[in-house]
Amino acid sequence: MRRDTPMFRIESAGITDVGKRRRNNEDAMFLDDEKQLYIVADGMGGHQAGEVASEMVVDSLRAYMERFNENAAVEELSDPDDSLSKAANRLLSGIYLANKSVYQAAHSKEAYTGMGSTVSTVYFDGGTLIAANVGDSPIYLVHDGNIERLSVPHTVMAELDSRKAERLGGEFRHVLTRAIGVNETVQADISEIQCFKGDILVIGSDGLSDKIEQHEIKEVVRRDRPMKACRQLVELANERGGDDNITVVVLKVKNRQSKIGRFFRSFFKG
Amino acid sequence: MTEAQKRLDNDRKLEKSLRASGKVVLPVFFKDSRVGADARTPAEAGLAGGAVAVLKAAEGGYAPIGDEIVLPIAPFMAAAKGIGHFNLVYDMDGTARRERLLYAYRNLYIPSYTLRLAAAYLNLPLDDVTADLGAAIHMGDRLSVPTTRYCELLVNFKGQHGSFKSYSFFDVVNDKIPLSVFQNKLVLVSPSAAGIMNPMSTPTDPTMPVGEFSAHTLWTMLNKRFVERPAWADFATLGLILIIGLTASLLLPRLKAMLAGIVFVGLCTLLIAGSIYLFVAAGAWVPTIYPLTELVLGYIGIVSISYLITETHRDKVEGESAETNRMLGLSFQSQGMLDMAFDKFRRVPVDQEMKTILYSLAQDYERKRQINKAAAVYEYIEEHDSRYKDVAERKKKLMQASETMVFGDGLLGGSTGDNLMASGSDVRPTLGRYEIIRQLGRGAMGIVYLGQDPRINRTTAIKTFRFTDDFDEAEVKALKDKFFREAESAGTLSHPNIVTIYDAGDEQDLAYIAMEYLEGEDLEKFIKKGQLLPMRKVIDYVADIAEGLDYAHNKGIVHRDIKPANIMLLKSGVVKITDFGIARITATSQTQTGIVKGTPYYMSPEQFSGKKVDGRSDIFSLGVMLYQLLTGTLPFFADNPAALMNKIMNVPHVDPRTVNPKIMKPMVQILNKALAKTRDQRYQRAVHMAAHLRQTGKHMDALVARRKTSASTAAAVEGGT
Numbered sequence: 007m008r009r010d011t012p013m014f015r016i017e018s019a020g021i022t023d024v025g026k027r028r029r030n031n032e033d034a035m036f037l038d039d040e041k042q043l044y045i046v047a048d049g050m051g052g053h054q055a056g057e058v059a060s061e062m063v064v065d066s067l068r069a070y071m072e073r074f075n076e077n078a079a080v081e082e083l084s085d086p087d088d089s090l091s092k093a094a095n096r097l098l099s100g101i102y103l104a105n106k107s108v109y110q111a112a113h114s115k116e117a118y119t120g121m122g123s124t125v126s127t128v129y130f131d132g133g134t135l136i137a138a139n140v141g142d143s144p145i146y147l148v149h150d151g152n153i154e155r156l157s158v159p160h161t162v163m164a165e166l167d168s169r170k171a172e173r174l175g176g177e178f179r180h181v182l183t184r185a186i187g188v189n190e191t192v193q194a195d196i197s198e199i200q201c202f203k204g205d206i207l208v209i210g211s212d213g214l215s216d217k218i219e220q221h222e223i224k225e226v227v228r229r230d231r232p233m234k235a236c237r238q239l240v241e242l243a244n245e246r247g248g249d250d251n252i253t254v255v256v257l258k259v260k261n262r263q264s265k266i267g268r269f270f271r272s273f274f275k276g
Numbered sequence: 277m278t279e280a281q282k283r284l285d286n287d288r289k290l291e292k293s294l295r296a297s298g299k300v301v302l303p304v305f306f307k308d309s310r311v312g313a314d315a316r317t318p319a320e321a322g323l324a325g326g327a328v329a330v331l332k333a334a335e336g337g338y339a340p341i342g343d344e345i346v347l348p349i350a351p352f353m354a355a356a357k358g359i360g361h362f363n364l365v366y367d368m369d370g371t372a373r374r375e376r377l378l379y380a381y382r383n384l385y386i387p388s389y390t391l392r393l394a395a396a397y398l399n400l401p402l403d404d405v406t407a408d409l410g411a412a413i414h415m416g417d418r419l420s421v422p423t424t425r426y427c428e429l430l431v432n433f434k435g436q437h438g439s440f441k442s443y444s445f446f447d448v449v450n451d452k453i454p455l456s457v458f459q460n461k462l463v464l465v466s467p468s469a470a471g472i473m474n475p476m477s478t479p480t481d482p483t484m485p486v487g488e489f490s491a492h493t494l495w496t497m498l499n500k501r502f503v504e505r506p507a508w509a510d511f512a513t514l515g516l517i518l519i520i521g522l523t524a525s526l527l528l529p530r531l532k533a534m535l536a537g538i539v540f541v542g543l544c545t546l547l548i549a550g551s552i553y554l555f556v557a558a559g560a561w562v563p564t565i566y567p568l569t570e571l572v573l574g575y576i577g578i579v580s581i582s583y584l585i586t587e588t589h590r591d592k593v594e595g596e597s598a599e600t601n602r603m604l605g606l607s608f609q610s611q612g613m614l615d616m617a618f619d620k621f622r623r624v625p626v627d628q629e630m631k632t633i634l635y636s637l638a639q640d641y642e643r644k645r646q647i648n649k650a651a652a653v654y655e656y657i658e659e660h661d662s663r664y665k666d667v668a669e670r671k672k673k674l675m676q677a678s679e680t681m682v683f684g685d686g687l688l689g690g691s692t693g694d695n696l697m698a699s700g701s702d703v704r705p706t707l708g709r710y711e712i713i714r715q716l717g718r719g720a721m722g723i724v725y726l727g728q729d730p731r732i733n734r735t736t737a738i739k740t741f742r743f744t745d746d747f748d749e750a751e752v753k754a755l756k757d758k759f760f761r762e763a764e765s766a767g768t769l770s771h772p773n774i775v776t777i778y779d780a781g782d783e784q785d786l787a788y789i790a791m792e793y794l795e796g797e798d799l800e801k802f803i804k805k806g807q808l809l810p811m812r813k814v815i816d817y818v819a820d821i822a823e824g825l826d827y828a829h830n831k832g833i834v835h836r837d838i839k840p841a842n843i844m845l846l847k848s849g850v851v852k853i854t855d856f857g858i859a860r861i862t863a864t865s866q867t868q869t870g871i872v873k874g875t876p877y878y879m880s881p882e883q884f885s886g887k888k889v890d891g892r893s894d895i896f897s898l899g900v901m902l903y904q905l906l907t908g909t910l911p912f913f914a915d916n917p918a919a920l921m922n923k924i925m926n927v928p929h930v931d932p933r934t935v936n937p938k939i940m941k942p943m944v945q946i947l948n949k950a951l952a953k954t955r956d957q958r959y960q961r962a963v964h965m966a967a968h969l970r971q972t973g974k975h976m977d978a979l980v981a982r983r984k985t986s987a988s989t990a991a992a993v994e995g996g997t
Contacts, residue, residue, distance in 0.1 A: 058599070058600055058603075061597075061600050062600055062603065062604055065600065065601075066616075069604075069616055070613075070616065073616065103607075103608070103611065106607060106611055107603070107607035110607045110610065111603040111604075111607065114603065114606075273532060273535050274530050274532065
């Protein structure tokens with residue numbers, strides 16, 4: 007089934023930065039305005055394992071979602087959730103596939119033991135936007151002047167009540183309760199909501215959310231175009247320490263172009 | 277002494293010739309010297325006569341200044357018609373494009389050699405040549421030569437090398453050239469030997485002799501082929517630079533690569549062609565070299581930058597990737613996503629390990645009966661190593677097999693052959709998670725295979741159903757849904773006399789049910805006279821079946837197709853009902869075409885009248901089967917379905933005792949009740965029929981026991997007396 011012509015056009019930009027303290031960048035991201043699929047993954051594990059994990063997550067999820075556009079017969083989840091749309095089920099299948107792949111890879115080599123990753127992804131299907139995540143990489147939605155977090159943080163800190171959470175030391179704030187590649191199966195959180203012109207989505211890694219408050223993010227993305235907003239947010243995060251890799255993806259929902267608009271746009275790259 | 281004398285003699289000769297001709301113009305030359313020679317040489321006295329009068333000066337106009345002049349000797353000057361300077365001037369790129377028509381020396385304006393010649397050619401006395409300094413030089417009222425602000429003429433070249441006829445001095449002096457050639461022409465005599473006078477670089481000829489340059493200059497003047505540098509030329513150039521600058525920095529980087537290239541070539545062509553056209557057609561010289569350079573450099577810059585960026589990006593992406601791709605591919609393969617796996621494997625360099633992996637992928641495809649894709653993988657391996665295992669032969673075999681196929685991607689189509697085993701592959705095919713070992717038989721609805729669940733090593737029977745291609749996508753989906761719902765409900769049945777269903781699934785357009793594998797035969801074998809089972813056994817079996825039916829009816833499931841072919845008698849002596857509910861689906865799918873498959877000897881009257889059936893319909897069918905098992909004949913028989921329907925609905929069955937006198941009365945009663953045309957008059961529950969049968973069985977046993985004892989008593993009595 008070929009994808010119908012999308013209802014909205016997405017203007018996107020993304021930057022991933024190694025930050026100031028780390029030696030390598032274990033974040034990975036993927037943006038595709040045509041397929042309207044956006045992924046951010048924050049990898050973890052010794053040596054290069056984090057990079058490999060996040061790359062595998064992005065790669066497998068992307069490859070899986072691409073199959074549908076190609077009109078190929080693809081395996082889907084054996085028990086799809088009937089409360090979700092077909093596209094949402096597919097996204098989940100893709101995440102579970104990615105999880106299995108990373109899990110298997112982590113058990114195949116000594117160097118990869120213990121590797122894992124978060125994943126946060128946004129996919130547009132018709133007039134709905136589908137946001138899914140495993141881990142603590144945030145997905146924010148700016149709508150009507152308000153910013154809210156669509157993703158569910160799978161961290162020990164978030165799942166404890168506030169009193170206990172405050173007592174958690176710095177290192178424990180980032181302990182994940184769910185991650186890709188750690189167990190053979192994983193449960194992702196997913197939400198499908200109506201999408202409107204003018205909505206702005208921000209997908210990031212915790213390098214972003216740790217340093218910048220939600221209202222600050224809202225201000226920046228409302229004010230500037232995606233690329234500029236990304237740069238500003240990365241700079242700000244680095245200014246405030248930059249001790250983790252920082253990844254920001256900013257999506258702006260725009261109207262579908264007219265045929266003429268698309269004709270002219272087809273001359274331009276990117 | 278003689279040398280000097282000779283010279284003087286020669287001079288005198290030359291002077292004489294000059295005077296005789298009266299048409300010779302001699303060259304003069306300006307030298308750059310810091311200190312202008314103060315003293316006037318005797319020859320300078322006659323210089324004023326050779327100067328051009330300047331009438332007015334245009335704003336900002338001025339002539340180049342000469343510091344020191346080199347003149348011919350006074351006698352020559354006096355004998356010549358006139359003089360003109362031949363100072364050359366080159367542009368910044370070392371090319372000569374212009375001629376300085378005037379030079380200011382002291383207070384005099386000395387014409388260029390070419391200017392003087394032109395005036396002479398037009399028979400104009402020098403007095404009639406006046407200058408509008410910085411704008412033009414007027415040759416009387418015949419010709420006005422436009423000049424730059426610096427009194428320069430832009431030379432328009434007549435053409436390429438050889439535009440003017442030239443003759444070797446040697447030839448002329450030795451009378452090899454007829455003098456008529458020179459009649460009425462301007463003749464320029466100039467040295468051209470290398471070393472004496474080096475050639476000049478010009479736009480049309482990089483090694484142009486000086487004389488030819490003068491010729492072009494004269495041609496320009498006399499033919500009025502002036503090249504103007506229009507006032508707007510500067511603005512135009514600036515404007516172009518600006519436009520090109522904006523285009524190159526803003527537009528080109530944003531365009532797609534191919535389009536940017538086209539735009540670039542287009543702009544270059546426009547610039548070059550435009551300037552040529554203006555030059556040739558309108559004599560206007562608009563220097564486009566700067567905008568053109570800017571464009572070329574800008575474009576090269578853009579292309580390099582974007583190339584470098586994508587290259588480094590690609591490096592980063594590809595660096596880690598081979599390993600990641602291999603791992604992802606293996607993962608996908610293990611999860612059954614073979615296409616995605618192959619996609620990833622293709623990006624990994626093919627070493628020995630990869631060949632093994634790819635080989636196993638091909639075998640996985642074979643198991644899934646995707647023959648073309650399996651062949652493609654073998655071919656891929658073959659490309660890298662044709663000797664690896666048996667890839668070449670396998671590929672060949674598979675491709676041959678695929679050519680004989682009629683339909684589809686891997687399954688043999690055709691009306692009779694949908695045999696999974698004939699795919700040309702010797703790898704066990706799989707259907708869902710079951711491995712197919714061999715064909716067991718052909719059922720009414722499809723082929724039955726012997727299969728194995730590899731995970732728990734359980735042997736199962738796999739019944740396959742093919743949804744015919746008569747249906748469109750929606751209908752097939754509806755049928756499949758129904759199929760699985762029925763299989764699901766049948767799967768809930770767990771009874772010693774009902775075949776257990778383990779699993780149901782579908783792959784492509786083949787649906788299957790995995791069920792208990794039974795070793796035995798169906799009752800079809802025992803329905804003919806002479807092959808009948810013992811009556812006592814029949815009673816027990818049918819009672820068992822009735823109990824099984826009752827169990828199912830209580831769960832709300834009706835069989836709908838009770839007949840001997842659907843009852844299995846195992847080697848162990850147990851009877852099992854098969855094909856619960858499924859029969860209905862496949863029957864529906866087949867009656868779509870309007871053909872009734874098989875003859876409905878066992879169908880109940882209400883089934884014909886299209887009423888909703890319940891358990892009592894099964895009881896009727898069971899009754900028909902019981903009749904058959906006891907007598908070897910059918911209670912209702914006709915040649916055609918219509919007559920049969922009539923009999924079943926309206927004609928009472930023949931008393932079984934007429935066929936088999938051994939049948940006892942209770943049995944007849946049971947049969948009559950089971951075969952009641954109105955279902956309200958039948959057994960309402962199968963368990964009642966079972967109870968009745970068992971009771972009858974007990975009576976039979978009692979009778980037999982009594983006969984035996986009486987027989988033995990009789991024997992004993994007989995024996996005893």
